[in-house]
Amino acid sequence: MSQEPEASASDVTVPDALAPKDQSRARIDVSAVAAMAPQRVETSTVFECADVDVYYTDFRALRDVTLDVNSHEVTALIGPSGCGKTTFLRCFNRMNDLIEGARVEGTINYHGVDLYQDEVDPVEVRRRVGMVFQKPNPFPKSIYDNVAYGPRLAGVKRSEIDDVVEGSLTRAALWDEVKDRLKMSAYGLSGGQQQRLCIARAIAVQPDVVLMDEPCSALDPIATGRIEELIAELKTDYTIIIVTHNMQQAARISDMTAFFSVQANEMGQRTGELVEYAPTSLIFTNPDDPRTEAYITGRVG
Amino acid sequence: MSLTQDRPELTAADLQTSRSRRARSHTVRWLFMGAAAVTVLVSALIIWTVASEAWTYISQVELDKLTDIGWFPRRGLFDLSTLLVNTLQISVIAMLVAVPSGFGAAIYLSEYAHPRVRKVMKPTLELLASVPSVVLGVFAISFITPSILTNFFDDINYFNKLAAGIAVGLLVIPLIASIAEDSLRAVPLALREASAGLGARKVTTSIRVVLPAALSGLMAATIVGFSRAIGETMVVTIASGGGDTSLFNLSILESGGTLTSAMAALGLGTDQVAGNNLAFQSLYFLGALLFAITLVLNMLGDVIVRRLRNRY
Ligand SMILES: Nc1ncnc2c1ncn2[C@@H]1O[C@H](COP(=O)(O)OP(=O)(O)OP(=O)(O)O)[C@@H](O)[C@H]1O
Ligand SMILES: [Mg+2]
Numbered sequence: 001m002s003q004e005p006e007a008s009a010s011d012v013t014v015p016d017a018l019a020p021k022d023q024s025r026a027r028i029d030v031s032a033v034a035a036m037a038p039q040r041v042e043t044s045t046v047f048e049c050a051d052v053d054v055y056y057t058d059f060r061a062l063r064d065v066t067l068d069v070n071s072h073e074v075t076a077l078i079g080p081s082g083c084g085k086t087t088f089l090r091c092f093n094r095m096n097d098l099i100e101g102a103r104v105e106g107t108i109n110y111h112g113v114d115l116y117q118d119e120v121d122p123v124e125v126r127r128r129v130g131m132v133f134q135k136p137n138p139f140p141k142s143i144y145d146n147v148a149y150g151p152r153l154a155g156v157k158r159s160e161i162d163d164v165v166e167g168s169l170t171r172a173a174l175w176d177e178v179k180d181r182l183k184m185s186a187y188g189l190s191g192g193q194q195q196r197l198c199i200a201r202a203i204a205v206q207p208d209v210v211l212m213d214e215p216c217s218a219l220d221p222i223a224t225g226r227i228e229e230l231i232a233e234l235k236t237d238y239t240i241i242i243v244t245h246n247m248q249q250a251a252r253i254s255d256m257t258a259f260f261s262v263q264a265n266e267m268g269q270r271t272g273e274l275v276e277y278a279p280t281s282l283i284f285t286n287p288d289d290p291r292t293e294a295y296i297t298g299r300v301g
Numbered sequence: 302m303s304l305t306q307d308r309p310e311l312t313a314a315d316l317q318t319s320r321s322r323r324a325r326s327h328t329v330r331w332l333f334m335g336a337a338a339v340t341v342l343v344s345a346l347i348i349w350t351v352a353s354e355a356w357t358y359i360s361q362v363e364l365d366k367l368t369d370i371g372w373f374p375r376r377g378l379f380d381l382s383t384l385l386v387n388t389l390q391i392s393v394i395a396m397l398v399a400v401p402s403g404f405g406a407a408i409y410l411s412e413y414a415h416p417r418v419r420k421v422m423k424p425t426l427e428l429l430a431s432v433p434s435v436v437l438g439v440f441a442i443s444f445i446t447p448s449i450l451t452n453f454f455d456d457i458n459y460f461n462k463l464a465a466g467i468a469v470g471l472l473v474i475p476l477i478a479s480i481a482e483d484s485l486r487a488v489p490l491a492l493r494e495a496s497a498g499l500g501a502r503k504v505t506t507s508i509r510v511v512l513p514a515a516l517s518g519l520m521a522a523t524i525v526g527f528s529r530a531i532g533e534t535m536v537v538t539i540a541s542g543g544g545d546t547s548l549f550n551l552s553i554l555e556s557g558g559t560l561t562s563a564m565a566a567l568g569l570g571t572d573q574v575a576g577n578n579l580a581f582q583s584l585y586f587l588g589a590l591l592f593a594i595t596l597v598l599n600m601l602g603d604v605i606v607r608r609l610r611n612r613y
Contacts, residue, residue, distance in 0.1 A: 098497060100416065127500035138489035140514050149509070150499040198495070205499060 005161035046071045046209060046239045047092060052106035054087050054096065054102040060271045061087045065106070067258055067277045069209075074231060074240045076250040076280065079260030080295065084272030085243040086134075088260070089211050091115075092241060093129035094122035127154060134243075136194035138186035138201070143169075143178050147187045150205035164204055172200035173230055176243055192223025199230065203238070210234065212242040216249065228253050245298055250280065257283040259292045312548025316454070333428075344600065354585030362579055371600040372558055374567060374580035383549040384587070387462060388531060391541065393554065395473055395530040400523060401478030402470075405411035407522075410508050411479070411485035430475035439538030441468035460542030460556035468536045473601050477526040484518020485511055517606040524602035526597045534561040 049068040054062040062084035069075050069092075077085045087096070094115060096102040105202070108115045115125060127150075138146050145188040147165045156164060165182070169175040186197055195215055202210055212231075216224040231240060231253050244250050250257055258277040264270045276283065276292045287293045362379060369380040406426065410419050419476050426505040450457050457463070496506040512519065537559050538544050544562035558566065567584045 042492065093498065095494065095498065096495065123500050123502050126498055131494075131498035133491060135491060135497045137489070139492060139510055149496070149501075153499060153501050153505060155344065168511075201495075201499065 016099045044071050046111065048109040050107045052091060052104065052108060054091065055103045057101035059269060062185050062272045065274045067274060069239065069241060070256065071239045073236060073255040074235055074242060074253050075256045075258065076254035077241065077243045077258050077260065078250050080262060082270060083260040083262040085184060085260055086213055088214055089243050092209065092211055093126045093131055095131065097122050118199065126207060128207055129209040129211060130202035130205060132198050132202050132210065132215045134211040134217055136191055136198050136218065138194050138197050140187060143186050143197060144182040147200050150201060154205055168200040168204040171203055172196045173226055174200055192219045195219060195227065207238065208240045212240065214243050214245060217245065251284050252281045256280060259283065261291050275281065304423065334494055339487065351585050351588045354582050355589035357584035358579060358586040372563060373546045374583055377579065379583055382562050384560045386551065388559040390553055391462050391466040391469060391537060391559060392527060392530040394463060395469035396527055397474040398467055398470025399477050399526055403409055403474045404481050404519065406478040407481035407485055410482050412503065412511065413535060415525060426475050427476055430479065434472055434533060437468045437472050438536040441465060441540035442459055454554050457554045458556050462541050462553045462557050465537045465541035468540055469530050469533045472533060472536060473526045473530050474598040476529055477522045480522035480525060481519055484515040487518065488514045516609050520606050524598060528598055531594060532561060532591065534565050538562040538565050560587050563587060
């Protein structure tokens with residue numbers, strides 16, 4: 001694991017000057033948390049989400065999500081299946097644009113810039129906000145070409161790509177396993193290796209944020225453990241937002257946790273909503289909302 | 302508990318089929334096998350006839366007649382290179398027309414078109430594949446040559462290989478587009494998302510991820526298209542002329558017969574064929590040659606596809 005003292009959620013610091021104005025809606029008591037915090041790297045806000053609604057054509061999948069994501073922290077999104085975690089995660093890099101009929105309302109500010117204004121180019125957003133998907137999805141190319149794909153797009157010089165590839169694979173704890181077969185197909189790797197390759201591929205473009213959608217759901221406990229270590233490691237350089245179904249995993253790796261739930265309306269439409277957003281240690285020890293408690297205890301039990 | 306106790310004891314007869322049912326299923330089996338055997342038999346018969354007649358031809362013809370000034374079967378001049386070169390030229394022109402536009406259409410349909418547009422366009426495309434080739438042949442001599450090509454080439458022959466190649470290309474576009482589109486659509490969405498997630502634009506994703514991932518399908522589309530172009534008869538017979546007699550000529554602006562149009566011309570005029578006994582046999586020889594070329598092409602395609610697949 002990482003060298004630093006247990007990075008528990010209690011040391012979240014949101015300096016008053018940078019503290020988002022509307023923190024109350026996200027149910028974080030900023031001053032209380034800040035008071036407990038030891039001296040640490042300053043955290044600032046990367047994303048500010050206000051009243052985010054997501055529609056698939058006429059179906060409202062998610063409503064009124066308001067929360068802030070801090071930089072250099074791991075933010076976990078948890079909740080029952082179908083509550084809109086993936087949907088919400090894909091808002092941060094405008095991946096929902098790829099889905100016919102998907103529509104995002106409300107505002108998501110990224111470093112103060114409204115992500116969904118007309119002038120924003122989703123391609124530029126995605127160069128800064130990378131993504132690791134639930135199922136490992138390497139390209140049918142060599143291991144090397146998989147990692148080099150992003151840097152080549154970004155125009156990194158040929159002479160530097162070797163270094164970028166090695167650095168990213170090392171970072172993703174995969175270098176030693178693949179350094180002798182970089183030119184071989186990525187499909188020859190195991191599932192866990194493929195997922196680490198996808199992580200290496202995502203960090204090769206040196207993004208600001210890495211989004212992870214249940215990155216361990218297809219993996220065995222050993223591979224999962226490696227990826228969790230990796231996430232803790234990556235936190236020093238990147239902001240990470242991760243969807244997970246595994247409560248222990250959320251508790252182990254995240255600083256902040258957002259719990260989503262889903263409720264059917266009169267017409268039987270199941271719209272997801274944010275129930276509670278708080279430092280992970282609080283969510284797991286002293287949740288505010290009975291629904292959170294029911295969910296967490298039901299799963300952890 | 303009581304339920305199981307009440308159940309009557311199982312006897313062997315319960316699980317056995319009746320004799321008549323078994324007999325019936327045997328009959329059905331033989332019927333299907335017969336149908337399969339007929340197709341195999343017919344194919345074997347065709348190959349046998351073609352091969353044996355081709356052998357008669359090759360063993361009787363004076364070999365220096367096979368490399369002469371052109372294809373004049375009634376005069377006993379059977380220069381095969383004339384027909385082969387013409388066939389190749391026309392097929393290559395056809396592929397130059399059909400591959401870019403077929404792939405382009407496939408990429409548009411699979412990557413860009415709105416689902417509603419695709420729903421209309423795909424069947425339309427497949428409908429286009431069923432345009433009778435004679436129509437395209439007439440189109441070549443009534444439009445492609447007089448209205449387009451004459452503007453660019455002053456001394457173009459009214460019947461020429463270029464127009465024939467273009468028309469064959471038009472004929473093959475839907476075939477290539479349809480196979481290519483299927484193979485592009487088979488590329489998992491997850492790969493497109495991975496590419497988009499790394500900051501690739503749609504064009505980049507299409508070219509760098511989707512096309513390579515669909516390579517074996519695209520190869521297949523090209524080979525099927527090429528085989529179809531080589532085998533196309535009617536368009537070439539009408540548009541390029543020279544089926545009955547043709548002088549060796551490398552210019553695509555001139556007329557020239559192909560393997561297929563030479564066969565058609567020979568097969569049509571029995572009285573012409575009667576003038577020289579070997580002319581009739583040469584027809585079979587051409588057939589065997591055509592068959593061999595398509596076979597080799599298909600096997601080559603198979604090897605390429607397999608090699609590409611093994612690489613990744
Ligand atoms: N492309 C889509 N088109 C239409 N509806 C969708 C689409 N993707 C998701 N939905 C709907 O949106 C809702 C939220 O889905 P989402 O995938 O975000 O849930 P999730 O919380 O990630 O669930 P899981 O834990 O099972 O992955 C679901 O009701 C789902 O059916
Ligand atoms: Mg999901």
